[in-house]
Amino acid sequence: MTGAPLTVERHLEGVGLVHTRSVTFPEGLTLSCGATLAPLAVAYETYGELNAARDNAILICHALTGDAHAAGRHTPEDKAPGWWDPLIGPGRAFDTERYYVICSNILGGCAGSTGPTSLHPATGRPYGRSFPVITVADMVKLQHRLLAELGVRRLVAVAGGSLGGLQALEWGRAYPALVENVVAIGAAAALSTQALAWNYAQRQAILLDPVQGLALARAIGTITYKSDLSWRRKFGHAWASPPEERYRLDSRLQVESYLAYQGEKLVRRFDADSYLYLTKAMDLFDLQEGYPSLTAALAGYRPRVLMVGISSDFLFPPYQQKEIVRALRANKKSAAYREIISPYGHDAFLIEFDQLGYIIEEFLLGA
Numbered sequence: 001m002t003g004a005p006l007t008v009e010r011h012l013e014g015v016g017l018v019h020t021r022s023v024t025f026p027e028g029l030t031l032s033c034g035a036t037l038a039p040l041a042v043a044y045e046t047y048g049e050l051n052a053a054r055d056n057a058i059l060i061c062h063a064l065t066g067d068a069h070a071a072g073r074h075t076p077e078d079k080a081p082g083w084w085d086p087l088i089g090p091g092r093a094f095d096t097e098r099y100y101v102i103c104s105n106i107l108g109g110c111a112g113s114t115g116p117t118s119l120h121p122a123t124g125r126p127y128g129r130s131f132p133v134i135t136v137a138d139m140v141k142l143q144h145r146l147l148a149e150l151g152v153r154r155l156v157a158v159a160g161g162s163l164g165g166l167q168a169l170e171w172g173r174a175y176p177a178l179v180e181n182v183v184a185i186g187a188a189a190a191l192s193t194q195a196l197a198w199n200y201a202q203r204q205a206i207l208l209d210p211v212q213g214l215a216l217a218r219a220i221g222t223i224t225y226k227s228d229l230s231w232r233r234k235f236g237h238a239w240a241s242p243p244e245e246r247y248r249l250d251s252r253l254q255v256e257s258y259l260a261y262q263g264e265k266l267v268r269r270f271d272a273d274s275y276l277y278l279t280k281a282m283d284l285f286d287l288q289e290g291y292p293s294l295t296a297a298l299a300g301y302r303p304r305v306l307m308v309g310i311s312s313d314f315l316f317p318p319y320q321q322k323e324i325v326r327a328l329r330a331n332k333k334s335a336a337y338r339e340i341i342s343p344y345g346h347d348a349f350l351i352e353f354d355q356l357g358y359i360i361e362e363f364l365l366g367a
Contacts, residue, residue, distance in 0.1 A: 013089070014088070014089040015096055018045050019045070019074070020069060020112060021043070021045070022041055023042050025041075025149075029138065029145070031132055031134060031138045032137050032138055033133050040142060040145075042105065042107075042112075043067070043104065043105040043112020044102060044104035044146060045104075046150070047071055047072065047094075047096045047101040048096030048098075048101050050150070053153070054151050057099065057154070058094055058100070058101045058102070058158070059102050059103070059104075059157075059158045059171070060101060060160060061143075061160030061168055062106065063162040063164050064275075064282070067105050067109065068113075069083065069103075069111075070084045070085070070088055070101075071084060071087075071103075086357065093357040094360070106142075107139045109278070110274040113142075115271070128273055129273055129276070133277065134280075135281050135284050136167055136281055136284070137174060139167055140167055140175075143171075144174075154180065155179045156364070157179070157181035157182070157183055159183035159184075160187075161187070161349035162187065163281075165186060166188075168187070169189070169287060169324075170285070173301065176301065179302075181304045181363070182305045182306070183306045183308070183360060184307055184321070185310075185356070186313055186346050186349050188321070189288055189327075190286040192320065195316070198221070198224050201217075202275070203275075205217045213272065214263070214270070215260070215266065217263075218262050218265075219262060222263075224314070226346070227312035227313075227343055227345035229312060231255065239251075239253055239254065295330045295331060298327045298328055301331070301333055305333070305335040305336070306359070307321035308337075309339045309340070310339070310340045310342055310348045311339055312344065313346045314345065314346075315346040316346060318339060321337060336363065338362075340355045340356060
């Protein structure tokens with residue numbers, strides 16, 4: 001990072017109590033696969049106020065198992081705020097005294113928006129695996145429909161990490177006249193072959209058993225979200241099982257207990273079929289598809305772009321963000337690269353809020 005430190009005042013109270021709302025579009029959408037999906041529900045939250053010109057909105061896009069609850073608390077008793085709460089609120093990176101911030105549950109999710117758990121209008125039963133295959137482009141189309149419903153005329157920025165970053169990049173491609181800035185963290189023009197392999201293994205686990213398989217898929221995913229250093233620092237080779245049980249096949253190291261816990265926790269709050277469809281959508285994402293090079297694919301890209309890498313991320317390594325910046329600059333587009341220095345791996349976009357907040361503020365206030 002360059003430049004003098006920003007002096008934006010930090011407010012500790014955040015956005016306070018918030019409510020998740022929902023809107024339904026009876027006409028639905030025609031998807032990339034050719035199927036029509038209707039009706040479509042979208043769960044969303046908003047923070048701040050839309051100005052009279054309706055041009056101060058920022059769209060926040062969540063990652064694989066996220067939801068619309070990006071900031072604040074639903075009740076005073078909530079143990080934790082929304083997943084990007086330190087970045088959203090008065091005086092924060094996404095300043096709600098300046099911006100109207102929106103976050104919606106994505107198409108295919110299971111937290112209020114239409115997905116495999118939704119009821120099929122023809123049968124009255126959940127879609128399950130009869131749900132059509134969706135793409136990141138389909139998610140963005142539905143978000144665009146939501147913004148029109150909310151009266152938004154222009155987006156100051158679209159921002160997100162991981163799958164959320166893929167959505168942000170797709171926004172810049174699909175609606176270039178609507179978006180001023182794209183902020184993509186730990187994202188890529190397409191998943192690496194290694195990331196595709198990880199997703200395949202996770203889906204195969206779920207196809208074998210939706211409950212135990214989802215827990216195993218989460219364990220596999222969690223391994224990819226952290227760096228070797230963060231694993232060593234957190235657990236090393238420490239045992240969870242007592243000494244007298246170590247020579248049993250079911251004895252556990254602390255890292256094994258942690259992975260089991262993460263899997264069990266996700267099973268309680270997330271749908272296995274949503275996991276299948278959302279990871280497949282990630283696999284299908286490819287900014288270069290149909291073009292001879294990424295540079296050619298991004299020739300018509302219009303928004304300013306901030307690509308944020310994470311120094312220890314091996315799921316979406318920094319070279320992937322840098323190659324997007326290089327392709328944009330080859331087209332004389334405005335593109336910047338910043339890097340979060342962190343031992344936490346891909347998860348750093350949900351942990352390193354001080355660094356990320358500074359990077360985002362610097363970019364948006366320099367627009």
